Amino acid sequence: MRMMNEDFNNKGDRPTKNGFGEGLAEAGRRNKNLIALGADITGSVGMDHFASRFPERFFSLGIAEQNCIGVASGMALSGKIPVFATYGVFAALRTTDFIRISVCYNDLHVIIGGAHAGISVGPDGATHQALEDIAVMRVLPHMTVISPCDATQTRLALLAAVEQVNGPVYLRFGRAPVPDFTDEKLAFEVGKAQTLKDGNDISVIATGHLVWEALEAAKILANKGISARIINMHTIKPIDKDAILRSARECGAIITAEEHQITGGLGSAVAELIVKKYPVPMQMIGMPDCFGESGQPEELMDKYGMRARNIVAAAEKLLKDKR
Amino acid sequence: MNASGHTAEELRLISKEIRKDIIRSLAGAGSGHTGGSLGLADVFSCLYFGIMNHRPDEPGWPGRDRMILSIGHVAPALYASLAQAGYFPREELLSLRKLGSRLQGHPGRDHGLPGLELSAGSLGQGLSVAVGMAMAAKMDGRKYHIFSIHGDGELQEGSIWEAAMSASQYKLENLTALIDRNGLQIDGSTEKVMRLEPLADKWTSFGWHVIHCDGHDHGDIINAYDEAKITKGKPSVIIAKTIMGKGVRKIENHHGWHGRCPTPEEAEIFVKEIDGMND
Ligand SMILES: [Mg+2]
Numbered sequence: 063m064r065m066m067n068e069d070f071n072n073k074g075d076r077p078t079k080n081g082f083g084e085g086l087a088e089a090g091r092r093n094k095n096l097i098a099l100g101a102d103i104t105g106s107v108g109m110d111h112f113a114s115r116f117p118e119r120f121f122s123l124g125i126a127e128q129n130c131i132g133v134a135s136g137m138a139l140s141g142k143i144p145v146f147a148t149y150g151v152f153a154a155l156r157t158t159d160f161i162r163i164s165v166c167y168n169d170l171h172v173i174i175g176g177a178h179a180g181i182s183v184g185p186d187g188a189t190h191q192a193l194e195d196i197a198v199m200r201v202l203p204h205m206t207v208i209s210p211c212d213a214t215q216t217r218l219a220l221l222a223a224v225e226q227v228n229g230p231v232y233l234r235f236g237r238a239p240v241p242d243f244t245d246e247k248l249a250f251e252v253g254k255a256q257t258l259k260d261g262n263d264i265s266v267i268a269t270g271h272l273v274w275e276a277l278e279a280a281k282i283l284a285n286k287g288i289s290a291r292i293i294n295m296h297t298i299k300p301i302d303k304d305a306i307l308r309s310a311r312e313c314g315a316i317i318t319a320e321e322h323q324i325t326g327g328l329g330s331a332v333a334e335l336i337v338k339k340y341p342v343p344m345q346m347i348g349m350p351d352c353f354g355e356s357g358q359p360e361e362l363m364d365k366y367g368m369r370a371r372n373i374v375a376a377a378e379k380l381l382k383d384k385r
Numbered sequence: 386m387n388a389s390g391h392t393a394e395e396l397r398l399i400s401k402e403i404r405k406d407i408i409r410s411l412a413g414a415g416s417g418h419t420g421g422s423l424g425l426a427d428v429f430s431c432l433y434f435g436i437m438n439h440r441p442d443e444p445g446w447p448g449r450d451r452m453i454l455s456i457g458h459v460a461p462a463l464y465a466s467l468a469q470a471g472y473f474p475r476e477e478l479l480s481l482r483k484l485g486s487r488l489q490g491h492p493g494r495d496h497g498l499p500g501l502e503l504s505a506g507s508l509g510q511g512l513s514v515a516v517g518m519a520m521a522a523k524m525d526g527r528k529y530h531i532f533s534i535h536g537d538g539e540l541q542e543g544s545i546w547e548a549a550m551s552a553s554q555y556k557l558e559n560l561t562a563l564i565d566r567n568g569l570q571i572d573g574s575t576e577k578v579m580r581l582e583p584l585a586d587k588w589t590s591f592g593w594h595v596i597h598c599d600g601h602d603h604g605d606i607i608n609a610y611d612e613a614k615i616t617k618g619k620p621s622v623i624i625a626k627t628i629m630g631k632g633v634r635k636i637e638n639h640h641g642w643h644g645r646c647p648t649p650e651e652a653e654i655f656v657k658e659i660d661g662m663n664d
Binding site for chain 2: 097118119121123124126128129131132133134135136137138139140141142144159160162163164167168169
């Protein structure tokens with residue numbers, strides 16, 4: 063587990079899909095077997111750099127996501143490393159049975175990019191807001207599920223998905239510009255959580271861009287004399303059990319935060335572990351088992367309670383339960 | 386006579402052995418899909434003993450032709466053919482569907498069966514996988530061919546047509562799909578359950594070269610595959626007219642035998658009947 067206590071500064075808001083696109087182009091430069099498959103929205107999910115730099119390794123397959131997953135499996139069985147990306151709602155959910163059988167049961171190194179994840183996709187509304195993808199992807203045997211915290215980390219995560227994993231990977235990223243605050247030098251190791259700030263009153267385990275909200279919450283809590291540990295759980299599966307159990311033992315209370323349904327995602331994964339090994343009071347920040355709606359990303363984050371202030375409120379409530 | 390040196394008469398005898406092994410393994414298993422497995426025995430013998438370039442003693446040989454069985458439920462036909470070709474001992478066929486067996490009810494590569502290219506069983510996925518394999522082979526300038534096998538009922542899955550579009554878009558002349566056109570599926574006639582005709586026109590309009598054959602005439606099957614292999618610029622599909630349950634009168638054309646298996650007593654009678662087959 064990486065440990066850091068430095069302050070993180072926002073270098074400027076960037077969509078995490080930009081990191082995916084940069085990582086894909088870099089991975090393509092490093093590895094000649096890397097193939098990208100597009101389902102009509104290649105620019106919109108950040109695959110266009112790769113497609114223009116390596117046209118002979120980019121294949122357009124049209125609006126046919128199931129076929130994309132099957133084709134990726136056939137390529138992986140033939141020694142290629144295929145990366146397929148489309149909106150998360152389609153990448154993970156329209157294709158689930160193809161992913162389950164052709165990718166996971168065959169245990170193939172296929173990388174599936176779930177773009178436009180979470181409610182922050184905004185005005186497009188509920189149909190396009192992937193809020194169940196982590197839940198569905200993480201129950202599939204052999205699957206690795208990655209949800210990086212900012213654009214810089216998304217680039218590293220794609221490279222790690224290519225270089226550190228040998229089986230299926232679901233990599234989740236978003237469209238809305240969000241704070242880009244990690245450094246290139248913060249090494250990305252699949253399955254190893256990053257403790258971005260140490261603390262011992264409460265532990266906030268967050269994923270995706272809610273990690274930034276958690277860091278903001280930690281500052282507010284510090285002013286109230288509450289010491290919060292902030293963990294970036296960039297890999298949902300395999301989950302870093304050690305980081306979670308240390309949080310339970312050393313902080314005695316845990317908040318999870320994710321831009322996803324509170325049922326089945328990161329919160330559930332953390333609860334499944336601690337309920338068996340070291341139960342402590344918990345609060346979960348996320349979508350409360352409902353569909354999203356149209357609105358600006360910030361408005362939706364406010365309405366559905368995924369802000370730093372919601373984490374602060376949850377922490378204050380939890381500290382009462384803890385005593 | 387074909388590339389591997391087997392005459393049509395020899396292929397006919399091999400098909401009989403495959404049919405008998407299908408019956409024996411299913412009777413031993415106590416469950417499984419008899420009708421479709423028997424109906425494809427002639428196609429399988431032609432592929433593994435006539436058409437495909439493969440090495441049973443070196444299953445992972447990179448230059449091998451690939452056989453993608455999209456309809457995993459006819460696994461007994463695939464297993465009997467692999468055993469007949471020498472990938473593993475024929476006695477192992479009796480472990481079909483049993484705990485710990487390499488012969489899963491639907492093919493599963495995680496159990497380590499030599500010669501098995503794909504874990505499959507959910508219909509409508511195999512053609513996409515075959516397309517991916519054909520695209521990769523073409524990219525690398527590899528000369529091997531991809532063969533896939535599909536049920537006619539399976540063509541009702543929309544994903545088949547997504548895959549069909551992509552195969553012609555990428556001019557996959559190294560891909561040949563075969564349709565087991567027995568006209569039946571679990572609920573009855575394919576045309577009643579959900580019409581497939583005009584089937585050849587559908588494939589032609591999707592940009593495929595269509596070949597028809599009698600799926601129980603070895604010479605005809607070999608000729609169909611030979612034509613597919615020399616067809617340039619587009620993928621080929623062979624519509625093989627077959628009889629579900631071919632070789633056992635009691636099973637032939639009875640869709641009730643799609644998902645049924647013979648009892649040990651029935652198996653003995655059926656094996657004798659197959660021995661006496663001489664069409
Ligand atoms: Mg049929």
